[in-house]
Amino acid sequence: MRRLRFMIQKEMLSLLKDPRLRFIIVMGALIQGFLFGYAANYNLERVPYAILDLSHSQSSTELLKHINHTSIFTPKAVMHNVNELNDLINSETVILGIVIPEDFENKLTAGGVASVQVIIDGRNASTAGMAAGYVNQIINSWHLEKSKLQLPVTVESRTWYNPNQISRWNFIPSLIGMIPFVQIMILSGMSIAKEREQGTFDQLLVTPLSQIEILIGKAIPPMIVGLIQSAILFCICWLWFDIPFAGSFGTILLVLIVFALSATGIGLIISSIANNMQQVLVYILVTLLPLVLLSGIATPINNMPEILQIVTTASPLRYAVDSIRRIYLEGATFTEISGNMIPMLIVASITLPIAAWLFRNKAQ
């Protein structure tokens, strides 16, 4: 026990002795939390658009006024012919063009079908899709108002857990898992490789410390750093972005500990396989990038093809993010997310023993 304490102490010291690193660990979490918290937004905030009104009629003026009235649509240009749109969209001045044809009012008053053309910059698929949906909605609502039609049926919509459908509310809580994940992978990944490169790892192996003790000593410090970052991000999420926390602290902490354990396991395996730090970096990136991008943080798991959904079951980050979101937003209890703990525990219980075995048995 005493040996273990010294081992952990030594590891913590060697990790935290560099002030630049201490700075990066705390500031990294803070800066990323704020910056990414604000950056992560799928909701439309600004839709700069251009108008071409060939009809010059009362109806078209009214329709355009109606569109203008919404806060996100901002008119940037009034065109005189369709060709002008090329330049406006190419230069990203506008992302949307609305063309009202000459016969717009005539067709409307004659009871025919008047068309409105909407041209959208498809480079950003999600923005394009949503902008198209909005324009449709606005034009439909104008038409209903104008024609004084009474629809026989209406849809009453409600959204649970996130009534205003703010995408930040999904994204920011998942940072509590993602940012520490990156940090833990780097710290644990570098820890053994660094000692191997400097030749001090062999010295560690000849001390009376057992493999288990070395393993624990190497695993604890990255986990602690990861949990500190999680706590910082949790506070940003809760206090700064005011996202209501519906769950219990105990449950979320438990999930984070199990998650940190599995992340450390992956990092330590990488560290024991690699010959030097450059290789660690390569291996970390090769595992980290797919894990982060397919964790469901940026795009929902449900949208992936079946085969990739199966692949993601190997990723502890996927289960951590899902659990954190459900605990944070939905107030899920431990029993409700216990199914998510099993894959993470499996990853931890496979990776950690293999890492310990590799300490001594890796051919140099």
Place this chain on the structure above:
Amino acid sequence: MMNTSKDSLAGFLMRLRALLRKEFSQLIRDNSSLLMGIVLPLILIFIMGYGMSLDVKHVPIAVVLEDVSPTAVQVTKFTQGSTYFSPRYVYDMRDAEQLMKTHDVSAILRVPSNFSSKLANKEAQIQLITNGSDAMTAKSVQMYVESSVLSWAVLQGVQTNGFGQVQVVSRLWFNDANTSTWFFVPGILMLVLTIVGVFLTSVVMAREWERGTFESLFVTPVHIGEIILSKMIPYFTVAFIGLLLCLLAGRLLYDLPIRGSFTILILVSWLYLNVALGLGLLISAITKNQFLSCQVSIFVSFLPSVMLSGFIFDLNSVPMVVNIVGHLFPTTYYLQVLKSLLLVGDYWPLILKNSLILVGYIVLFFSITLLLTRKKVE
């Protein structure tokens, strides 16, 4: 020490060739670099191209028919036979709510028992509940359901009171297939160049600093620029192979077009790669430590290029301050011009402007690096 008479072109080329041979054999012996240059781009383009999708498909939805009349069944018909929903019929609202809590469904569509009777008075309501734990899917489901019910209602013979209909004809430019794949693939190209350029360079150079081999190289007749050049060219080659592989894979797997000129695409990528290498050099010259280099690289290159460059999140939708921060990183400019070259074509004002900005970054990064390195030698 550095400006000996040997510093002619022939001498330069000879020394460079010798150094390059050393670096290339080092690179090839360490298979991890090839893993990064060839395997990583392929993994990224394959997994991400197929996996990262914002196109909502097969949303599990619970359809609660409290009214089982043919009309009620008809109004929910749109959930069937489309790739958008996988409907699941339940007859009790409590069952549906339970399914929603366990995430077995992402939305509930409820037709109340009084639906048919209220329909005659034009007061019928359909209830939609979505799960805000995935706000984007919730929003998209809501739009889809509302417009489907609306078009059903219009078909129900709303008597035309003389006023015509409005039809919205949407056209999407540059994205013929209307999927998010073409939106993500250019970002993957950018990530490959960034990772190889910034990460590998910064760690490799930091290792030289850490081991002190720089100092020993300084006393040889080799010029500092030659050392840096010889370190960079191998990684340059690796990154470019990665880029070409990605373009090829994008073409074969996703029909990604190259609407602009290929030469300009390569030239701009070459510029950006220089920026990335410059940034890597700068990081290593500041930290002189592999571990820190790795940390700093993640913060100034990997995370911003994923989060702040417009790769995933539209810079139009972020607050002004974040928009400005995003524009401090060279990645943003490269991605913008890359997307435009692939999907739009040669749009000269953008190409010229962004290329100039990239050149500015190259000058900035390299001059600071040289300044820092020179100081060290004195």
